[in-house]
Amino acid sequence: MSKEIVLTEANWESEVINAKGLVMVDFWAPWCGPCRMVSPVIDEIADEIDDIVVGKLNTDEQPSIASRYGIMSIPTVMFFKGGKVVDQIIGAAPKESYVEKIKLLQ
Amino acid sequence: MLQLAIIGGGVAGLSAAIYAARYGIECKIFEQKSIGGQIVVSANVENYPGVPGPISGFDLIQNFEKQVKNLNIPTEYKQCVNIQKNSEGKILSFDDGSRVEAKAVIIATGASPRRLNAKNEAKFIGRGISFCATCDGFFFKGKNVAVVGGGDSAIDEALFLSKIVNKIYIIHRRDQLRASKILQEKAFSTTNIEFLWSTVVESVNGDNKVESLTLKSTKDGSVSELKIDGVFIYIGLIPASKDFCPPVLDDKQGYIISDSKMATNIEGIFVAGDVRLSPLKQLITAAADGAIAADSANRYLMGLE
Numbered sequence: 001m002s003k004e005i006v007l008t009e010a011n012w013e014s015e016v017i018n019a020k021g022l023v024m025v026d027f028w029a030p031w032c033g034p035c036r037m038v039s040p041v042i043d044e045i046a047d048e049i050d051d052i053v054v055g056k057l058n059t060d061e062q063p064s065i066a067s068r069y070g071i072m073s074i075p076t077v078m079f080f081k082g083g084k085v086v087d088q089i090i091g092a093a094p095k096e097s098y099v100e101k102i103k104l105l106q
Numbered sequence: 107m108l109q110l111a112i113i114g115g116g117v118a119g120l121s122a123a124i125y126a127a128r129y130g131i132e133c134k135i136f137e138q139k140s141i142g143g144q145i146v147v148s149a150n151v152e153n154y155p156g157v158p159g160p161i162s163g164f165d166l167i168q169n170f171e172k173q174v175k176n177l178n179i180p181t182e183y184k185q186c187v188n189i190q191k192n193s194e195g196k197i198l199s200f201d202d203g204s205r206v207e208a209k210a211v212i213i214a215t216g217a218s219p220r221r222l223n224a225k226n227e228a229k230f231i232g233r234g235i236s237f238c239a240t241c242d243g244f245f246f247k248g249k250n251v252a253v254v255g256g257g258d259s260a261i262d263e264a265l266f267l268s269k270i271v272n273k274i275y276i277i278h279r280r281d282q283l284r285a286s287k288i289l290q291e292k293a294f295s296t297t298n299i300e301f302l303w304s305t306v307v308e309s310v311n312g313d314n315k316v317e318s319l320t321l322k323s324t325k326d327g328s329v330s331e332l333k334i335d336g337v338f339i340y341i342g343l344i345p346a347s348k349d350f351c352p353p354v355l356d357d358k359q360g361y362i363i364s365d366s367k368m369a370t371n372i373e374g375i376f377v378a379g380d381v382r383l384s385p386l387k388q389l390i391t392a393a394a395d396g397a398i399a400a401d402s403a404n405r406y407l408m409g410l411e
Contacts, residue, residue: 032241033146033164041140059244072245072315072336073232090232092146094139094183 111208116143118379119214121396138185217343225309234316255340
């Protein structure tokens, strides 16, 4: 079973860049309503889908990572493989969209 | 067969559900994305009576949702793409291929932000173009941005942004604002807001992200370039009605026509909130629409028995 990881500058390298397999990162902030709507969906996915690393990055607390990946709109969910961004979903989307994307990328 | 299907889980749909449940109607909410609707993007709600606030749209809608959950009203997450009438009731078709039969329906699908229709717009959504200042304003800290529009939302969001960004250009196609007086006065006295009147956006320019806008005067047609890092678009709404109209009657702009009881041209189909043709689109009117629609649905269902 997958479990969510709180991502920071300290674990970004080990958890995202050097991870084996697919990593899904939810870029969010507490003041963003749509992010808070998406958040429980991401939680569900972390619980339900195996063989995926699910991480959450608070753009308020980790602005440098957000800017490194050119985040200009949240929620943005980025998918990483072998340390590289392979796909992303900008804006709040229904659960199905995230699940379909994961199936395609896995 | 379900007694009442409510399509849409925004303020109108949730209000309708609360009223319907209290009438003892067996109802279900069908929502395509997530509960909340447009209000989720609002940083501050200060005009919903009884809630002095300031409260974020998200927190306010959480209270609506709590009330719905307390009444044990179920929600299913799928998009209704068609409503057909038969002798028994209505048949709702969904994007996942499933069907639901209901005696009565309330359409409360709301609306989504209208796009500029400018060149390169789609390419830059999330790359400098935003429809949510609350969500994305922070990424433009100390930068120069444009807000397009002249209504309440545009001015409200420009005022929100004025505390974060360096400078805001409000681009408006007319030479005066439609926004309420109180907002106008606030905007005119904010030093880092500059107005570009009688101007429309022709194209959005940049490599990977927004770098400038090509503007055109609606007065003399002259073209100019404005260097900015972000654009926030608030130029009105598109009602989410295309899957239902026809047979449901709309005003040609997509707003569903109803009588004062929220009844549409089709018996047993009611409408509430921003998708309805009405003079004011606010939380309070969406909530009121929902209550009236639920009451009308109740009367309709009683008449069937």
